[in-house]
Amino acid sequence: xxxxxxxxxxxxxxxxxxxxxxxxxxxxxxxxxxxxxxxxxxxxxxxxxxxxxxxxxxxxxxxxxxxxxxxxxxxxxxxxxxxxxxxxxxxxxxxxxxxxxxxxxxxxxxxxxxxxxxxxxxxxxxxxxxxxxxxxxxxxxxxxxxxxxxxxxxxxxxxxxxxxxxxxxxxxxxxxxxxxxxxxxxxxxxxxxxxxxxxxxxxxxxxxxxxxxxxxxxxxxxxxxxxxxxxxxxxxxxxxxxxxxxxxxxxxxxxxxxxxxxxxxxxxxxxxxxxxxxxxxxxxxxxxxxxxxxxxxxxxxxxxxxxxxxxxxxxxxxxxxxxxxxxxxxxxxxxxxxxxxxxxxxxxxxxxxxxxxxxxxxxxxxxxxxxxxxxxxxxxxxxxxxxxxxxxxxxxxxxxxxx
Numbered sequence: 095x096x097x098x099x100x101x102x103x104x105x106x107x108x109x110x111x112x113x114x115x116x117x118x119x120x121x122x123x124x125x126x127x128x129x130x131x132x133x134x135x136x137x138x139x140x141x142x143x144x145x146x147x148x149x150x151x152x153x154x155x156x157x158x159x160x161x162x163x164x165x166x167x168x169x170x171x172x173x174x175x176x177x178x179x180x181x182x183x184x185x186x187x188x189x190x191x192x193x194x195x196x197x198x199x200x201x202x203x204x205x206x207x208x209x210x211x212x213x214x215x216x217x218x219x220x221x222x223x224x225x226x227x228x229x230x231x232x233x234x235x236x237x238x239x240x241x242x243x244x245x246x247x248x249x250x251x252x253x254x255x256x257x258x259x260x261x262x263x264x265x266x267x268x269x270x271x272x273x274x275x276x277x278x279x280x281x282x283x284x285x286x287x288x289x290x291x292x293x294x295x296x297x298x299x300x301x302x303x304x305x306x307x308x309x310x311x312x313x314x315x316x317x318x319x320x321x322x323x324x325x326x327x328x329x330x331x332x333x334x335x336x337x338x339x340x341x342x343x344x345x346x347x348x349x350x351x352x353x354x355x356x357x358x359x360x361x362x363x364x365x366x367x368x369x370x371x372x373x374x375x376x377x378x379x380x381x382x383x384x385x386x387x388x389x390x391x392x393x394x395x396x397x398x399x400x401x402x403x404x405x406x407x408x409x410x411x412x413x414x415x416x417x418x419x420x421x422x423x424x425x426x427x428x429x430x431x432x433x434x435x436x437x438x439x440x441x442x443x444x445x446x447x448x449x450x451x452x453x454x455x456x457x458x459x460x461x462x463x464x465x466x467x468x469x470x471x472x473x474x475x476x477x478x479x480x481x482x483x484x485x486x487x488x489x490x491x492x493x494x495x496x497x
Contacts, residue, residue, distance in 0.1 A: 101130075102116065102120060102127060102129050102130075102135055103116075104270075104271070104272070104485045105272070110481035110483065110488065111478070111479075111481060113384070113412065113488070114412070114413075114416055114426065117137050117410060117412065117413035117416065118413075118416065118426075120135065120137045120410075120413070121137040121138055121413055121417060125137050125138045125141060125397055126141070126396045126397050126399040126401075129271065129408070131271050131272060132271075132406055133271055133387070133406040133407060133408045134399075134401060134405060134406065134407050134408065135385075135407075135408045135410055136396065136407060136408065136409050136410055136413075136414075137410040137413035137414065137417075138413075138414065138417055138419065139414040139415075139417035139419060139420040139421075139439070140417075140419070140420070141396050141397070141409075141414075142409040142410060142411065142413075142414040142439055142443075143414070143439060143443060144396075145388050145396075145407055145409050146386065146388070146409055146439065146442055146443030146444045146446075147443055147444040148388075148444070149444070149445070150390075150391050150392055151388040151389065151390060151391065151407075151444075152185050152388065152389040152390075152391050153182065153183055153184065153185060153189075153387065153388060153389065153446065154183065154184060154185050154389070155183070155389075178324075178328070179192075179322075179324045179325045179328040179329075180328040180329060180331070180332040181193050181196065181329065181332070182332060182336075182446060186445065189445060189446075190445070191319060192321070192325060192329065193445075193449065195311070195314045195319070195320075195321055195329075196311065196314075196329055196333070196449065197449065198310070198314055199307050199310035199311055199314060200307070200333075200449060200450070202452060204247075204307075205452045205453050205456060206456075208243055208246075208247070208453070208456060209456060209460070211243060211246060212239065212243060212456060212457055212460035212461075213460055213464075215238065215239050215242055215243070215460075216235070216239060216460050216461050216464050216465075217464075219234055219235045219238060219239070220235075220464060220465065220468045220469075222234065223235075223469070223497050224468070224469075224497060227496060227497060228475070228494065228495065228496050228497060229494075229495060229497060230492050230493060230494050230495075231345070231346060231349050231465075231493040231494075231495055232342065232346050232489075232490055232491065232492050232493050233492065235345060235461055235465065236341070236342045236343075236344075236345035236346040236349070236461070236493075237259065237338065237342050239341070239345070239457055239460070239461055240337060240338035240341035240342060240345075240454075240457050241255065241258075241259070241338040243337075243338075243453070243457060244333065244334060244337030244338050245334075246306075247306065247307045247337070248306060248307045248308045248330065248333065248334060248337075249295075249299065249304055249305075249306025249307065249308045249309060250295055250308065250334065251295070254291060257287070257291075258288070258291070258334070260284070261284035261285075261287050261288045261291075262284075262288075262334070262335045262338070262339060263284075263339075263482070264277070264280045264281045264283070264284035265281050265284050265285055265288065265335060266335060266339055266484065266486070266487050267280075267281060267483075267484060268281045269484075269486040269487065270484060270485045270486050271385075271408065271485065272485075285331075288331055288334075289327060289331065292327055292330050292331055292334070293327065295308065296308070296312065296326065296327070296330070299312055300312060307333070308330060311326060311329060311330065312326065333450075336448075336450060337450055337453070339382075339487055340382040340383055340448075340450075340454060340487065341382070341453075341454045341457050341458065342382070342489055343381075343382030343383075343487060343488065343489030343490075344373075344376070344377065344381075344382045344454055344457075344458050345457070345458060345461050345462060346489050346490045346493055347376070347380040347381075347382060347488075347489060347490075348373070348376035348377075348380070348458065348462050349462060349465065349493060349495075350380075350474075350479065350490070350493060351376055351379055351380055351428055352376075352428075352462070352466060353472065353473070353474050353495070354477075355428045358428050358429070358430050359466050361430050361431070362430060362462075362463055362466055362467075363466055363467050363470060366463070368430050368431065369459050369463045370455075370459065371430060371431065371432070371435055371436070372430040372462070372463065373455055373458040373459050373462065374432075374435040374436040374438065375428065375429060375430050375431075375432050375435040376428075376430075376458070376462070377415075377435075377438050377440040377441075377458075378415045378421075378432070378435050378438035378440065379415070379416075379428050380412070381411055381412050381415055381438065381440035382440065382454075382487065382488075382489065383411055383412075383440065383441075383442070383486060383487060384410070384411060384412040384485060384486055384487075384488050385408045385409060385410055385411060385412075385485070385486050386408075386409045386411055386442045386446075387406060387407065387408055387409070388406075388407045388409060389404065389405070389406055389407070390402075390403055390404065390405045390407065391403055391404075409439075411439050411440060411442065412488075414439050415438045415439060415440065420437070421434070441454075468497075469497040471496075471497070472495050472496070472497050473495060473496050474493075474494075474495055475494040475495060475496060476494065479491075479492065479493050480492060
C-alpha cells in the first residue's frame with residue numbers, strides 16, 4: 095500500500111451527502127486502504143468483484159482477528175444470539191442449506207406475481223400526492239411501497255408499521271464500521287422488540303397457516319431438513335429488514351439523481367424501453383448499499399498489500415460502481431442508456447448475492463418511471479436533503495418535492 099495523506103472519515107460533515115470524491119481519492123492513491131478502525135477498504139471494481147466471488151472468504155465474525163466489540167458492548171449482548179443464524183452471517187454449508195430453504199418460497203414466479211400489487215400501491219401514492227400537490231418521496235413512496243410488499247409477502251400485519259420502521263432503522267445502524275454505545279443499546283432494544291413481535295406472528299401462523307411466505311418458511315423442507323426456531327426467526331427478521339431498507343434507498347437515491355439530472359429524467363419520460371436499464375444505471379450511480387463486509391481465511395495479496403488471515407475487508411460497492419477502469423471517463427455521470435450498467439455490484443456478488451435483487455428491481459421499475467411520467471414538473475423543495483446518518487445503508491430521511 096502506497097503512503098498517502100488520503101483518509102477515510104465517514105464522520106466528515108460532507109461525507110453523507112457526497113462520499114464519491116472520497117472514494118475516488120482512495121481509488122487512485124490507496125485502493126487497499128487501512129481505515130484505522132480495523133477493516134481494510136477496497137475501492138477498485140476488480141478488487142471488489144474478486145473478493146465478493148472468492149469462495150475462501152468468510153462472513154462469520156468468529157473468523158475475524160481484529161475489530162472486536164468493546165467490553166462494554168459485549169457485556170450488553172449477554173446471552174443473545176439474535177441474527178447469528180441469518181444466512182447473510184453464515185458460510186457454507188449452513189448458508190447454502192438456509193438459502194435453498196428460503197429460495198423455495200422466494201422464486202422469480204412469486205416476485206413476478208407482485209407486479210400488479212406494486213402498480214396499485216404506486217398509483218395510490220401518486221394519486222394522493224397529486225391531490226396534495228406535494229409529497230415526501232421517502233415516507234410516501236420509497237418506504238411505503240417495499241414495506242407494504244414485504245409485509246404482504248410474509249403475511250405480516252401492518253398495524254405496527256411505525257414501530258417496525260424504527261426498530262429496523264436502529265438494527266441496521268450496527269452494520270456500520272463505527273457506532274456509539276447509545277446506538278448499540280438502541281439496536282439491542284430494537285432487536286428484542288422485533289424478535290418478540292416476530293415470535294408472536296410465528297405462533298399465530300403455526301396455529302392458522304395462510305398462503306404467504308412466512309407460513310411457507312415454517313413448512314419449508316429440504317431433503318427432510320427444516321428451519322429450527324432460531325433459524326426461522328433470524329431469516330424472517332432478515333427478510334423483513336432487508337426487504338424494505340435497501341429499496342427505500344434505491345427509490346430515494348434514484349429519484350434525487352434524476353431530479354439533479356433533468357436531461358436524464360426527460361429521457362426516461364420519453365422512452366419506456368429505458369425503464370429496465372434505467373434502474374440498473376441508478377443502482378450503479380448511487381447504490382442503496384455502500385459496503386459489504388468479508389473476512390479473509392487465508393493470507394491474501396491485493397495490489398501490493400498482503401493481508402493476514404482474519405483481516406476484515408469492506409468491499410466498497412459504491413466506489414467500485416464509479417471506477418473509471420470499469421466504466422470509462424463517464425463513470426461519475428448518470429447515463430440511463432449506459433450499455434454495461436447491469437455489471438454493477440450494487441447487490442453484492444458471489445454466494446451472498448442479494449436474494450431479493452429481483453424484487454428490488456421490480457419495485458424500482460414500478461415506482462421511479464411512474465413518478466416522473468405522472469409529474470413532469472416534479473421539483474425539489476430543498477436541494478440539501480437530510481441523510482439518515484448511516485454509512486452502509488446510506489439514504490435520506492426525507493425527500494420533499496412539489497408535483
